[in-house]
Amino acid sequence: MVYLHIPFCRSFCTYCGFYSELLPGGAACRNIRNPETVSAFADAVCREAADRKAECPGGPDTLYIGGGTPSVLPFSLLERIVRTLSEEFRWNGLEEFTVEVNPEDIAAGGKKYVEDLRRIGVDRVSMGVQSFDDGVLKWMNRRHDAATALEACRILRSAGVENLGVDLIFGLSFMDEKMWNATIWQVLNLPGGPPEHISAYQLSVEDGSALEKLIWKGKYREASDEVCAHQYEILCRALGAAGYHHYEVSNFALPGREAVHNSAYWSGKPYVGLGPGAHSLSMSGESRVRSWAKPSLQEYIAAYSAGGAKDIRESEVLTEEQMAMEKIMLSLRTDTGMPETELRRLGNPDGIDRMLASEDLKRIRGGRIRIPEDRFFISDAIIPELVR
Numbered sequence: 001m002v003y004l005h006i007p008f009c010r011s012f013c014t015y016c017g018f019y020s021e022l023l024p025g026g027a028a029c030r031n032i033r034n035p036e037t038v039s040a041f042a043d044a045v046c047r048e049a050a051d052r053k054a055e056c057p058g059g060p061d062t063l064y065i066g067g068g069t070p071s072v073l074p075f076s077l078l079e080r081i082v083r084t085l086s087e088e089f090r091w092n093g094l095e096e097f098t099v100e101v102n103p104e105d106i107a108a109g110g111k112k113y114v115e116d117l118r119r120i121g122v123d124r125v126s127m128g129v130q131s132f133d134d135g136v137l138k139w140m141n142r143r144h145d146a147a148t149a150l151e152a153c154r155i156l157r158s159a160g161v162e163n164l165g166v167d168l169i170f171g172l173s174f175m176d177e178k179m180w181n182a183t184i185w186q187v188l189n190l191p192g193g194p195p196e197h198i199s200a201y202q203l204s205v206e207d208g209s210a211l212e213k214l215i216w217k218g219k220y221r222e223a224s225d226e227v228c229a230h231q232y233e234i235l236c237r238a239l240g241a242a243g244y245h246h247y248e249v250s251n252f253a254l255p256g257r258e259a260v261h262n263s264a265y266w267s268g269k270p271y272v273g274l275g276p277g278a279h280s281l282s283m284s285g286e287s288r289v290r291s292w293a294k295p296s297l298q299e300y301i302a303a304y305s306a307g308g309a310k311d312i313r314e315s316e317v318l319t320e321e322q323m324a325m326e327k328i329m330l331s332l333r334t335d336t337g338m339p340e341t342e343l344r345r346l347g348n349p350d351g352i353d354r355m356l357a358s359e360d361l362k363r364i365r366g367g368r369i370r371i372p373e374d375r376f377f378i379s380d381a382i383i384p385e386l387v388r
């Protein structure tokens with residue numbers, strides 16, 4: 001599987017901590033002064049793919065283009081990158097090809113843009129909607145409003161997108177139950193039908209984000225755990241009633257529409273991450289190696305320019321403890337959990353027994369153990385109890 005990070009946005013959202021640079025033409029174009037930087041980035045990605053193709057022998061089965069905002073990349077550059085990746089990694093049809101988009105780019109690009117995405121092989125679109133409340137969207141510094149998100153859904157469906165994922169955010173202290181219910185109702189009643197996939201993340205305070213500054217200045221107070229838990233419960237109940245499979249703490253899918261690429265991350269499959277800031281996971285004998293390119297566009301372009309030093313990558317070999325922790329953490333965030341024998345071998349048997357007794361864990365078919373759905377919200381408190 002291959003992930004490509006597109007490090008550009010037209011503005012920065014209040015809560016965001018992802019690595020990204022502001023693109024020329026955006027509301028505040030201070031980071032990238034030279035538009036040629038964007039095409040230099042595309043050249044660098046193509047060179048990185050050529051350099052690293054051996055890390056994915058046999059070719060990837062999934063490609064995920066995320067960011068940043070992939071939909072701000074000029075389509076001609078995206079097409080060039082995808083063509084190069086397909087040649088370098090030699091895939092022969094992908095099981096899933098996802099691209100992340102923002103509603104305003106779909107509304108601006110129209111049906112033609114979406115048809116172009118489908119022509120280069122995109123068969124799954126993940127759209128960052130976050131909310132259908134204009135006040136919430138404004139506070140988040142999103143560039144779209146609810147009407148634009150609905151228009152984007154209309155365009156995506158009319159252009160033939162049959163696998164649509166929508167991202168939402170909950171846990172805002174000023175978002176009351178009525179506002180949250182309205183957003184959930186709207187996502188289940190989108191033009192063209194409900195999305196095949198919904199991801200819902202609790203608002204968190206990321207280092208360096210505008211939200212962190214708002215809190216320092218006393219201009220925002222985080223929602224209490226009770227409020228967040230209640231909003232999560234409302235979501236789980238509504239999506240369960242609408243037929244969604246709650247297959248990971250933050251992810252819901254109509255049956256058979258679970259994200260293949262993301263599911264592979266949670267099962268611990270190796271992956272190649274391209275682009276500045278993107279992480280990769282590879283096997284070296286029995287060891288697992290995590291590596292990443294520094295989150296710096298300028299250094300990335302320099303490293304992968306002709307004759308570049310290519311020394312932008314850093315790596316660490318995971319210790320046995322780190323591997324066990326990661327396995328337990330990723331597996332127990334899913335509804336299939338993990339085999340009890342493996343959990344006992346890697347984890348803390350006393351903690352496991354304690355969590356079984358308090359019903360924070362339960363046994364399911366096939367000798368497996370999972371966190372019950374009604375305890376998913378506190379999985380971050382349960383999992384540390386299970387680690388040695």
Ligand code: SF4
Pocket residue numbers: 008009010011012013016017018020067068069102128
């Ligand atoms: S949330 Fe998405 S669009 Fe907003 S700043 Fe972060 S990467 Fe960019």
